[in-house]
Amino acid sequence: MDRIWENLKNKKALTVFLTAAYPNKERFFEIVDLMAKNSVDVLEIGIPVEDPFLDGETIAKTHEKALENGFNEKELKEILKTLREKYPELMVVIMTYKIGIEKYNLLSMKEYYDALLCPEEALTLENVNLINIYNEEMSLEEIKSRLKYNSAFAYVVSGVGKTGGTEKMPEKYKHTMKVIREISEIPIQIGFGVNKVEDATAVINSGADGVIIGSEFIRKVNSGSDEEIVKFINEMSSAITKAHTK
Template identity: 35%
Template sequence: MKKLVIYLTFMYPDEEQFYQTLDMLNDCQVDVVELGVPVLEPYMDGEIIQESHREVLALGLTPANLKRHLEEIRSRYNFEVTLMTYKSGIEYFDILALPEKLYDGLLCVDQFISINDSPRLVQLFNEQMTLDDCKDKLNHSSQFHYVMSGLGKTGTFNHVPTGYQITIPFVRSQSDKPIYVGFGIKTAADVAEVCEHGADGVVIGSHFMALLKHEGLAKARKYIKSLQAVL
């Protein structure tokens, strides 16, 4: 069975609703929740996720609070947890010093992190990377491989790019770890198409966040179920 990874900004939009969303994702048996650790300038993300980062930072999220909530999440839920952030998030929240038992994967989109720094790394791949860069990242990717569907910001695609169809075969030839494709995936048809082209699962963030914000938790649950029916 293919895997579903859902992105959610950490503590968005506030503590109560954040945990309500996690309750729903756990109840729906989502495989992996990618928690976005907020930063001031998440430049690889589109407006919906950028805005969510600003809102959470305005609430005063601290390194101590982040650790405390990760402990709570670990004790309550069955899904795997991947932390996604930027260099500034790694530094401010001192993520490399967190106990490894608190998360299953760590993705930093704008700084290379060695497996010597964290044994639970997720690396990002795209079709414009050189073969040497890809091979180097594969040596430091221990959980799953995150393949971008194409170059661009999250939440800005009108349709799913096809660059991943170049990236997947190379990554597959070098590694037997799962390959999940993200960026621009919205509909069940998108999910089916990406999986037909070799992905082991999909990552969905901006569209889920937009549904959550504008249409609420019940609509987001129905959306999750529609994706799982395809997977």
């Protein structure tokens, strides 16, 4: 836990999602290298499962591709160990469904990642840093219950729905964030629908501690262009920094 606070202290974080071994293992590491060199603070790694039912089409297809390539527990462990050795300053958050935690024996690998996130339900595990998800439809009691086990940062969605939307970003996260702020000092990051510089700026201006980008980043990865990836990261990072220093 100290590692997370020390690396993210006194700054607004840029968290970027990438599915493990996508589009293949070699390219995955090339993309992570671009992230590490261009101001990404947290790498959220999606662990492939056969039915990522809470993800939109863009991310769901990355799960399918990784599984088609033969992704397995051994490969995941190799990836996580390499990330820890090669990029010690990069925070690594694992995002997967309950079946993924079991299928890949993730609790045996916790020395290689900084926190674990499960999108389908709040985890109540001991001896592992957890991230839980919050939205505007949750009661105060449910939010309090989730916060008891949330030891990294609170993942607040911009609005209820699946990942991957390209329309105007919802603003319902502001209500959720306000509720959390009244009962906890935990850092808050906002995800779902953060596609443009204007979205990232609005999130930081609202008082959030970080921005989480998933589907739009995958679209940049799918372009096959390193230049597009770096440009996107730098634009988002710059927007976050400018909004924070206003």
